[in-house]
C-alpha cells in the first residue's frame with residue numbers, strides 16, 4: 001500500500017493558500033503571513049530544531065516520513081510564467097533543496113531536468129494529475145508520493161480524487177484575496193474522515209484521511 | 214544540541230504506567246488496558262500502517278526520529294528478577310527488536326551484551342541515571358537518547374532532572390494499582406512547559422519540554 005499525501009498546507013480562514021501574485025521578492029505573494037509560525041527545520045524530523053518539540057513541530061515532521069517523490073506546480077518552483085527564460089533559475093532553495101527525492105514540476109512548458117547532489121531532481125512535465133501521479137509513483141517505488149502544492153495543484157488532485165491523506169494547518173488570519181485551496185470543491189469533505197486538533201499556538205491542524213471507497 | 218527524550222509513555226488517570234506484577238504471560242501486568250489504542254506499527258514512521266494517519270499515529274511516530282540509543286529498565290526487557298536464569302531470554306521482541314540502536318538495560322545484575330542483525334544491541338549496566346546517560350550519549354553520537362521506560366526508570370531520570378522532552382499519553386482509564394510514574398515527583402511540572410492536546414480518540418497527549426535553566 002502506498003499513499004498520496006499532502007503535508008503542512010497552510011490555509012487562511014478565508015481558504016487561501018497563496019498570494020495572487022508571486023515574484024522573486026515575494027515567493028508567497030501577499031500570503032507570507034501564512035508561514036509566520038511554520039518551523040521548516042523539522043520537516044525531516046524533530047531532532048533538527050534546537051527548540052521545544054511542540055504539537056506544531058511534531059505534526060510538521062510528518063512531511064518527509066516515507067515519501068519517495070513529490071509533485072508540485074511550477075509556481076511553487078519559481079515566479080516565472082510562460083516559456084522559461086534563460087536565467088539560470090534552479091528553484092528557491094539553492095543547491096540544497098529540501099526534497100531529497102525526484103520532484104515532478106507540472107508545467108505547460110516542459111524543459112530538461114535538473115539534478116542535485118542531495119538526491120533532489122526536478123523533472124518538468126506537462127501532464128494530467130493522474131499521469132503525473134503514475135510517474136511519481138514509479139519513481140517513489142514502495143514509498144508514498146507527496147503533493148507539494150501550491151493550491152492550484154492540490155485542488156486539481158482533490159478534484160480528481162487522487163489524495164489519500166492531507167494535513168492542513170488553518171492559520172487564524174484573513175487574507176482577503178489570493179489563490180483558494182477550495183474553489184470548485186464544494187462538499188469535498190464528504191469523501192474524507194477529518195480530525196480537527198486545536199494547537200495551543202492558535203493554529204488548527206486537520207488530518208484528512210480518505211474514506212474507504 | 215542533543216536531547217534526552219521520552220516517547221509514547223502511556224499513563225492512566227491515576228498515574229500508573231505499568232502493572233505491579235510482570236510475568237511471561239502478562240508483559241504489562243494488569244496495565245495492558247493502557248495499550249489498547251496504541252499502534253506500534255508507526256514508531257518508525259506513519260507510512261508503516263495501512264490505516265488513517267490520525268493524531269494518535271502522527272504523534273506515536275516521533276518515537277524513532279533522530280534517536281541513536283535507548284535506556285530501559287530490566288523489567289521492560291523481561292519478567293525475570295534477581296540473578297539472570299540461563300533461559301535463553303533475548304527480550305520480548307524475538308530477533309527483530311524494534312530499537313535498531315544500542316539499548317542500555319539498567320540492572321543490578323550485569324551480564325554480557327546481546328547483538329541483533331538489525332542494529333539493536335542490549336548492554337546491561339548497573340549505573341546511576343547520569344552514568345547510564347553518559348554511556349548512551351556516547352553511543353548515540355549526534356543523535357538523541359530515548360528513555361524507554363518503564364515508569365521506575367523514567368521516574369529516576371525525572372528525579373535527576375535529566376529529561377529534556379517527554380511525550381505522555383493519558384489514557385482515560387483508572388487502574389487502581391500499579392507502578393506510578395509520579396511517585397515522589399511532586400511539582401515536577403514546574404520545570405517544564407506542558408502542552409496538552411485532546412485527541413478525537415479520547416486520549417490526551419502531553420508534550421513536556423524542559424524550560425531553559
Ligand SMILES: NC(=O)c1ccc[n+]([C@@H]2O[C@H](COP(=O)([O-])OP(=O)(O)OC[C@H]3O[C@@H](n4cnc5c(N)ncnc54)[C@H](OP(=O)(O)O)[C@@H]3O)[C@@H](O)[C@H]2O)c1
Nearest residue numbers: 009010017018028073074075076107108149150151152153
Ligand atoms: N500555503 C501553503 O502551505 C503553500 C504550500 C506550497 C506552496 N505555496 C505557495 O503557493 C504558490 C504557488 O501555488 P499556485 O497555486 O499559485 O501555483 P502552483 O500550483 O504551484 O502552479 C500552478 C502552475 O503550474 C502549472 N500547472 C499546474 N497544473 C498543471 C497541469 N496539470 N499541467 C500542466 N501545467 C500545470 C501551470 O503553469 P504553466 O501553465 O505556466 O506552465 C500553473 O499555472 C506559491 O506562492 C507558493 O509559495 C503555499
Ligand SMILES: NC(=O)c1ccc[n+]([C@@H]2O[C@H](COP(=O)([O-])OP(=O)(O)OC[C@H]3O[C@@H](n4cnc5c(N)ncnc54)[C@H](OP(=O)(O)O)[C@@H]3O)[C@@H](O)[C@H]2O)c1
Nearest residue numbers: 222223230231241286287288289320321362363364365366
Ligand atoms: N506505560 C508505558 O507506556 C510503558 C512503557 C514502557 C514500559 N512499560 C511497562 O513497564 C513495566 C516495566 O516498568 P517498571 O517500572 O516495572 O520497571 P523498569 O523501570 O523497566 O525496570 C526496573 C528494574 O530495573 C533495574 N533498575 C532500574 N534502575 C536501576 C539503576 N539505576 N541501577 C540498577 N538497576 C536499575 C532494577 O532491576 P534489578 O534490581 O532487578 O536489576 C529495577 O527493578 C513493564 O510492564 C513494561 O511493559 C510501560
